Amino acid sequence: MNAKVESTALNRPVTRQTFDEVLVPTYAPAAMVPVRGAGLDLWDQNGKHYLDFTSGIAVAxxxxxxxxxxxxLTRQANTLWHLGNGYTNEPVLRLALALTEATFADRAFFCNSGAEANEAALKLARKHAHSKFGAHKSRIISCYQxxxxxTLFTVSVGGQSKYTEGFEPLPPSIDHITYNDIESARAAIGDDVCAVIVEPLQGEGGVVPGDKAFLQELRDLCNKTGALLIFxxxxxxxxxxxxxxxxxxxGITPDILTSAKALGNGxxxxxxxxTHELAATLSVGSHGTTYGGNPMAATVALTVLETINQPAFLARVKEAGAKLRATLEKVVADYPQVFSQVRGAGLLLGVVTSDAWKGRSKDIQKAAxxxxxxxxxxxxxxxxxxxxLIVSDEQIAEADRILRVSLDGLLQAA
Structure with missing residues (x-):
């Protein structure tokens, strides 16, 4: 009887309207519901095909x-799922070795999301400063946008007030500077700062690349004041x-680096x-997470890491990124009334709207x-x-075609 009920529940018809009926309305998802994917191809409930240039917000x-x-994943699912942090496991040890061998780092802490990784980084920075310098060294510097x-801590550190409205009082001793503004950084980063956290390429804030001189100044100011630089x-x-x-x-090395999204491909x-020195700040019991570093997540992440961290693979990403940038720059040149520039790096690119189309990126998204x-x-x-990152030249060309058709339609309707 139970099996029959479970089977019925698993196959119950649901639609986009179901979201509005049963989910907390923290998102406003598209009208279509994807049900199947392969590579960069997706299909919705009606069988319509989409070329996916989102990869789940840079995840897949x-x-x-x-x-x-x-x-x-299938192999590990048939081997061992979860143990809890009273035990370690082989996949997480292999993943930690691979990440430390591939980066500046000596130590890794695993969790479940980017917010949790940043929370851990900020807690580490605060605790390190308290133990080494005293409680007065607690201020955190981040960038606007x-x-x-x-989480309440990380959303307060993020420099976008629209995400903190109504959640006050916010955690104290957090200040913001203007991204890529060296003078703003110099004015803010003093001896009471324990950490400076920055995206070397701002994503949600508009796909804005960090200037090397700005990032180097952050590194120098952290060295001077004893603050930790978090990338x-x-x-x-x-x-x-x-x-x-x-x-x-x-060529600028942080003290702490956080990774998520593509690490697990979904x-x-x-x-x-x-580093060893900083990791020693977090003693047994000072931080933790139930699911972090479980065998399934670690197996997937190690597989993703080993696939991506190959010279030929990364060279192809650079090649594809250059191809996509050139394609988008041609679109900007052909549609100056809509777009003004392309910015970003690799396969994370932003096409900025013109003054006449400010505020209309969502319209372009919906048309596409x-x-x-x-x-x-x-x-x-x-x-x-x-x-x-596996996008082909043919898919870039198809994206170009669809984007142009979409822009033509918007312009004709204007």
């Missing part, structure tokens, strides 16, 4: 249902810009990476979707492209 870096990842997660690479990491992590493009997993292509926005003035 190897594409939907990648056979290599599916095989790894940054995004570091949705949030939740969106820019795991091969997205053509390097395993974007800090490698600049399976929830995140990492905070740091109607024509069979999924794109992102980054604020109301930027159309964001973050296709899977």
């Amino acid at each position: 870096a190897l594409g939907h249902c990648n056979p290599i990842v599916v095989e790894a 940054s995004f570091h997660g949705r 949030d690479e939740v969106q820019s990491g795991m091969g997205r810009t053509g390097e395993l992590f974007h800090y490698m493009s600049y 399976f929830p997993v995140a990492a905070m990476l740091t 979707e109607a024509n069979g292509m999924m794109v992102l926005i980054a604020g109301m003035d930027v159309v964001r492209m973050a296709p899977a």
Whole structure:
């Protein structure tokens, strides 16, 4: 009887309207409901095909249902699922070794999301400063228009007031500077600062690349004041810009790095990476998470890491990124009334709307979707492209075609 009930529940018809009836309304998802994916191809409930240039907000870096990842997950699902943090497991040990060997870091802490990774990084920075310098060194510096997660701590650190309204009082001793503004950084970062957290490439804030001089100044100011430099690479990491992590493009090394999103290709997993010295600040019981580093997540993440962190794979990401940028720059040149510029790095690119089209990125997104292509926005003035890293030249050409058809339709309707 129970089996029959469960089977009925698993197959119960649901629609987009079901979302409005039973889910907390924290999102406003599209009208169509995707049901199946393969690579960069998606199909909705009606069988309509879409070219996915979102990869789940830079998550499915190897594409939907990648056979290599599916095989790894299936194998581990038939071996060992979960133990709890009273025990370790072989997959997480292998993943930690691989990440530390591939980066500046000596130690890894695993959790489930970018917000949790940033929470761990900020807690580590506060605790390190308290133990080494005293409680007065507790201020955290972040950038306006940054995004570091949705916990109360991380959303307060993120520099977008629209996400903190109504959740006051917010955690204290958090200040914001203007991204890429060296003088703003110099004015804010003093001896009472324990951490500076920054995205080397701002994602949600509009796909804005960090200036090397700005990031280097943050590094120098942290060295001078004893603050820790945290690079949030939740969106820019795991091969997205053509390097395993974007800090490698600049030659500027943080004290702590956070990774999530593409690390699991859609399976929830995140990492905070740091040095031996800093990791020693967090003693047994000082921080933790129930699911972090479980065998299934670790197996998937290691498979993703080993696939992406290959010279030929990363070289192809750079090649595809250059191809997509050139394609989008041609679109900007051909539609100057709609777009003004392309910015970003690798396969994380933003097309900025013109003054006449400010506030209309959502309209462009909806038009593209109607024509069979999924794109992102980054604020109301930027159309964001973050296709899977396995995107082909043919798919870039198809994206170009659909985007142009969509723009033509919008212009004709204007």
